[in-house]
Amino acid sequence: MSQHTVLFELGCEELPPKSLKTLRDALQAETIKGLNDAGLNFATVEAYAAPRRLALNIVDVDGAQADTQKRFDGPALQAAYDSEGKPTKALEGFMRGQGIEADQVSTFQAGKVEKVCYYKDIKGQSLDELLPDILQTALDNLPIAKRMRSAASRTEFVRPVKWVVLLKDDQVIPATIQDHSASNVTYGHRFHAPEAITLDHANDYLTALESAYVVADFSKRQTTIQQQVKQLADEVNATAIVPDNLLDEVTALVEWPVALRATFEERYLAVPQEALITTMQDNQKYFCLVNSEGKLQPYFITISNIESKDPNQIIEGNEKVVRPRLSDAEFFFLQDQKQPLASRKDKLANMVFQAELGTLWDKSLRIAKLASQIATLTHGDRAAAEQAGLLAKCDLTSELVGEFPELQGTAGTYYARLEGLPSEVADAIAEQYLPRFSGDVLPQTQTGTALALADRLDTLVGIFGIGQAPTGSKDPFSLRRAAIGVLRLLIEKELDLPLVELTKIASENYHGKLREPVKAQHEALNFIEARYRAMYEDQGVAIDVIQSVQALSPKSPLDFDHRVKAVNHFKTLPEAQALAAANKRVANILAKEGQIVGDVDASLLVEDAEKALFAALQSVTPVVQPLLEAHNYTDALSQLASLRSPIDAFFDNVMVMAEDPKLKANRLRLLAQLRGLFTAIADVSMLQG
Numbered sequence: 001m002s003q004h005t006v007l008f009e010l011g012c013e014e015l016p017p018k019s020l021k022t023l024r025d026a027l028q029a030e031t032i033k034g035l036n037d038a039g040l041n042f043a044t045v046e047a048y049a050a051p052r053r054l055a056l057n058i059v060d061v062d063g064a065q066a067d068t069q070k071r072f073d074g075p076a077l078q079a080a081y082d083s084e085g086k087p088t089k090a091l092e093g094f095m096r097g098q099g100i101e102a103d104q105v106s107t108f109q110a111g112k113v114e115k116v117c118y119y120k121d122i123k124g125q126s127l128d129e130l131l132p133d134i135l136q137t138a139l140d141n142l143p144i145a146k147r148m149r150s151a152a153s154r155t156e157f158v159r160p161v162k163w164v165v166l167l168k169d170d171q172v173i174p175a176t177i178q179d180h181s182a183s184n185v186t187y188g189h190r191f192h193a194p195e196a197i198t199l200d201h202a203n204d205y206l207t208a209l210e211s212a213y214v215v216a217d218f219s220k221r222q223t224t225i226q227q228q229v230k231q232l233a234d235e236v237n238a239t240a241i242v243p244d245n246l247l248d249e250v251t252a253l254v255e256w257p258v259a260l261r262a263t264f265e266e267r268y269l270a271v272p273q274e275a276l277i278t279t280m281q282d283n284q285k286y287f288c289l290v291n292s293e294g295k296l297q298p299y300f301i302t303i304s305n306i307e308s309k310d311p312n313q314i315i316e317g318n319e320k321v322v323r324p325r326l327s328d329a330e331f332f333f334l335q336d337q338k339q340p341l342a343s344r345k346d347k348l349a350n351m352v353f354q355a356e357l358g359t360l361w362d363k364s365l366r367i368a369k370l371a372s373q374i375a376t377l378t379h380g381d382r383a384a385a386e387q388a389g390l391l392a393k394c395d396l397t398s399e400l401v402g403e404f405p406e407l408q409g410t411a412g413t414y415y416a417r418l419e420g421l422p423s424e425v426a427d428a429i430a431e432q433y434l435p436r437f438s439g440d441v442l443p444q445t446q447t448g449t450a451l452a453l454a455d456r457l458d459t460l461v462g463i464f465g466i467g468q469a470p471t472g473s474k475d476p477f478s479l480r481r482a483a484i485g486v487l488r489l490l491i492e493k494e495l496d497l498p499l500v501e502l503t504k505i506a507s508e509n510y511h512g513k514l515r516e517p518v519k520a521q522h523e524a525l526n527f528i529e530a531r532y533r534a535m536y537e538d539q540g541v542a543i544d545v546i547q548s549v550q551a552l553s554p555k556s557p558l559d560f561d562h563r564v565k566a567v568n569h570f571k572t573l574p575e576a577q578a579l580a581a582a583n584k585r586v587a588n589i590l591a592k593e594g595q596i597v598g599d600v601d602a603s604l605l606v607e608d609a610e611k612a613l614f615a616a617l618q619s620v621t622p623v624v625q626p627l628l629e630a631h632n633y634t635d636a637l638s639q640l641a642s643l644r645s646p647i648d649a650f651f652d653n654v655m656v657m658a659e660d661p662k663l664k665a666n667r668l669r670l671l672a673q674l675r676g677l678f679t680a681i682a683d684v685s686m687l688q689g
Helices: 018-036 089-098 127-140 202-210 218-235 244-253 266-270 273-282 313-336 340-347 359-375 383-390 399-403 412-420 425-429 446-465 479-492 499-508 517-529 532-538 543-550 557-570 577-592 610-631 633-653 661-681
Strands: 004-012 044-050 053-062 068-076 106-110 113-122 159-167 183-189 196-198 258-264 287-290 297-306 352-354
Touching: 004 127, 004 183, 004 202, 018 044, 018 127, 018 218, 018 244, 044 218, 053 202, 068 089, 068 106, 089 113, 106 412, 127 159, 159 183, 159 412, 183 202, 218 244, 218 258, 218 297, 258 313, 266 273, 266 297, 266 313, 273 287, 273 297, 273 313, 297 313, 297 425, 313 399, 313 412, 340 383, 340 412, 352 359, 359 383, 359 446, 359 499, 383 425, 383 446, 412 425, 425 446, 446 479, 446 499, 446 517, 479 499, 479 517, 479 532, 479 557, 499 517, 532 543, 532 557, 543 557, 557 633, 577 633, 610 633, 610 661, 633 661
Parallel strands: none
Antiparallel strands: 004 053, 004 159, 044 053, 068 113, 106 113, 183 196, 258 297, 287 297
C-alpha cells in the first residue's frame, strides 16, 4: 500500500498564548486517535504551533484503509435447506435481505451449530475521503473554554480562522474544514512576509515558512529564545530568571523571536526585588537578570516578534513602558515606610480573619502567644517569637502588598530590616508562609519555624472549632496544605513535639471563642495525622509500611517519621517477609488469649527450640533497648531480624497450646515478649509480601 506525507495547517487570528501549547498537543492527540480508529497506519504525527497557526505533519500514512470482509449471519444450516436440498423460506429471506444468489452463501460453525452466512467484501476508504472528517472532529474536540464565530460562518473556534492547508505530498486534498476550502496556500510573518506562499509539497512546510520569518515549530522557537536570552545575560555576567510558564507564553507570542536587552535605573534596585520581578514578568513578559548571589541587576530581556532595522527604538520603547510600573512599586515602598510596622495593628483590628474567630489582630495576638510557647518547647527565643508574631500580619495593610499580594511576608521582612529590628524577627515574618507548596523550602530561623507552626495550628484548630471542616474538594482555608506544612516543619526541622500538646495549646489560646474546644482540638489532631498517608505515598512509601506505624499512633510526627523510615528499610531485608508472617501468627494467637501478664519462667522451657528463642530474646533485648530509647528504630529492626531462625524453629517444633496449662501460659508469655520487641517500633504483622 502506498504511503504519503500529509500537511494540515489551520491559519487563524493570533491564538491565546497561554493555551497554545495545550491546543497543539490536543490536536496531535485527537488526530492520532482518529487515524487509529479509522485503521490508517502512519509513522509519526509531528505537531507545530505559532501565534497564527496550528499544524500537523503526518508522516508515512496509508493511502487508504485495508480492504476487509464482513460476515452477515443467517439461519442454522439445518433450517436453511429442505430434505431435497432446496433453500427454505428462511434462507430465501436471508438472501433477499443481503441481495445475493444461492452460490454466494457460505457456512460457519457457531458453537455446536453450523449456520449459513454471507462474507461481504468491503473496500477500504481512501485517505482523501477519511482525513477531512478526522481533522474536523479533532478540532471540535479541542479543549477550548470559549469558542467564537466570525462573520457569517456557523462554525466556531477559539479565534477566527483565516485559511486551511491540506496537502497529500504535492496534491491538495479537496476538503472544507472550519468553513474554509483547503488549499496549498499559507502565509508568512504578519509584517516581514505577509504575502501568500504556495507550497509545492507537504515536506516544504517548515523551510518555506522559515524563509518567510516564521518558525512554526514551537520547541525550536523556544530553544532559540533560551539561547538568545542566555547569550544576552552572559554579556553582562548575569543569569536570566526563566520560569517555564513565562517561557511558554513568550514562545507562543512570537513567530520570529529576537531577544533584546534593555536597562532600568539603578535606583529602583532599592525596592524589594520580588516586586520588580513580579511586575516585569507578569505585566510585561520580560526575563529579569540576577547576579551569582541572586540579586536583581538593572537589566531585563524582552522578546520581540520583529527583526528591526533599528532595535534601539524597540529597546527604548520597552524601557519607557516599564518605568511607570517600577515607579509605582517604588512609590508604594516609600509610602509604606512612613508608618512603622507595629503601628499597623489598628488597621489589622478592622480586618476580619473569620467572622466567628475575630480579626487579623486577634489572630496576631494568638499566634504571638503560641509561637512563644513553641519557642519555649524548642529552646528558642521566646521574646523574638512573640515580637515576630505581633508583626507577622502587619504588612497585609501595606500599599506594596495591596498591589502585589504575593509579597505578603516578604514586604514585612523588608520593612522590619529597615526599622532595624533583629534579623531573627525580620526574617521570621517572610518565613511564616513557608512551605507555600509541596516541595517548597522551609524556614531557616528557629523563630520563623515557630511562627510558621503557630500560624497553621491556630487556623486548623480555629476552623475545626467553628465546625467548618473541609468537605470533598472544598477547602477554603487550605487546611490540607496547612496540615502537611505542620508535619513537614516538625519532621524536617527535627522537632520532637507531640501534636496532641500543640493542638491543646492552640485551642486554649482561643479563650472560649470555639464552640467545643476539646472536640476542635481532637478533630484538628486527627485531620493532621490523616495527612501522613498522602505525604508518605508522595515519597514512594508503600501503604502497608505507613499503616504498620499508624497502628501504634506515635505522638510526635518526628517519631512517626523515624519509624516509617525504619520499617521501609526493614522491608528490604531478606528476613522481612518471614518475620512479618511470624508476627501475624503471634498476633493472632495472642489476640485469642486476651491479656498476657508476667515474665517467662526459664524452668518451664522444655523444648530446645523454645529455649533457643528465649536465649535469643535475652541476648537481643539489651542491645535493642538503648536503640529504642535513642529512637534509632532502623538499627533496632536490623537487630531483631536475627530472630528469624529461632522463631521459625520455634513454630516448627513447639506446640504453643500445650495441654499442660503452665507450659501453655509460659509459651504465651514468651510470644508476648517477642511481640513486644517488634511493636515497640511498628506492627510489622501488617506488612505485605
